[in-house]
Amino acid sequence: MKKPMLPKAAPRGKSQETRMTTQYQGRCHCGAVRFSLYCAPISQALQCNCSLCIRRNAIMSEPYFGPDAFQLLQGQEALHCYQWNDLVISNWFCRHCGIYVFHELVQKPGHVRLNLGCIEGLDPRALAIRHFDGATLI
Ligand SMILES: [Zn+2]
Numbered sequence: 001m002k003k004p005m006l007p008k009a010a011p012r013g014k015s016q017e018t019r020m021t022t023q024y025q026g027r028c029h030c031g032a033v034r035f036s037l038y039c040a041p042i043s044q045a046l047q048c049n050c051s052l053c054i055r056r057n058a059i060m061s062e063p064y065f066g067p068d069a070f071q072l073l074q075g076q077e078a079l080h081c082y083q084w085n086d087l088v089i090s091n092w093f094c095r096h097c098g099i100y101v102f103h104e105l106v107q108k109p110g111h112v113r114l115n116l117g118c119i120e121g122l123d124p125r126a127l128a129i130r131h132f133d134g135a136t137l138i
Helices: none
Strands: 022-027 034-039 044-048 070-074 079-082 089-094 100-105 112-114 128-132
Touching: none
Parallel strands: 044 128
Antiparallel strands: 022 034, 034 070, 079 089, 089 100, 100 112
């Protein structure tokens, strides 16, 4: 497996500058799948009511993150993919603990929307949640 190129975390407490990026760590429940996310502080989230999302009940990241922001650190072999409907999205979940971790655009590999519940130290329910009407649109 190719070793992921990790971005460097912004230094803390040594500068007056406002850093616009935060490094988050995330994992599935059992820890087989681990990732890091390097992005602006997360303040918004997305929930969708399509037939898949309503069942997994995940609070997801609003944007898709590209390979510059999202790095899978371990667990490639633990990830299983579920596709449905028009197969434009790969839904990745851990085959050990069953947790949905992220989904990926088939047309843009490496671009993912994350299950924010997998991010350490982040309370997804405290975020401003936008409700996406996937049930009507998908
Ligand atoms: Zn797991």
